[in-house]
Amino acid sequence: MVSAKTVIGYVISAVLFVFAVIFALASAYAPIRLVxxxxLFLAGFGILYYTRKQQPIQITQKLEVPGKVKLQTLRCPxxxxSLDISQVKVTKGVPSIKCSYCGHIFEVTEEPKW
Ligand SMILES: [Zn+2]
Structure with missing residues (x-):
């Protein structure tokens, strides 16, 4: 999946490369333009690197969320x-569990670990 942010990143770096080439050609008349x-080349590479680097990080974060719930021991408030973690059901993005002993339904709250 390609996000709009990635497309914008590629477009900006492409534009910077085009300008870099124009300035390089123009440097024949004024050597300072080579600088x-x-x-422009460095800025273009920087944005390209940043855009490419961003993609895998977002995917990793999405995969980490369900795995964290399994590490916890659940207790009915x-x-x-103590409750079976496999009974947890995600409703409206919130993981919740129904106690098999008293029938109490509560949200499974996660403590952030970073
Ligand atoms: Zn209970």
């Missing part, structure tokens, strides 16, 4: 019975 050209 500007080098800066009503009768303090």
């Amino acid at each position: 500007t050209s080098a800066f 009503n009768c303090s019975a």
Whole structure:
């Protein structure tokens, strides 16, 4: 999946490369333009690197969320019975569990670990 942010990143770096080439060609008349050209190339590479780097990180974060729930021990806040983690059901993006002992339904709250 390609996000709009990625497309914008590629477009900006492409534009910077085009300008870098124009400045490089123009440096035949004014050598100082070669410095500007080098800066544009570096900026273009920087944005390209940043855009490419961003993609895998977002995917990893999405995959980490369901895995974290399994690491916890659940206890019913009503009768303090220990509950089976496999009973957790995600409703409206919130993981919740129904206690098999007293029937109490509560949200499974996660403590952030970073
Ligand atoms: Zn209970």
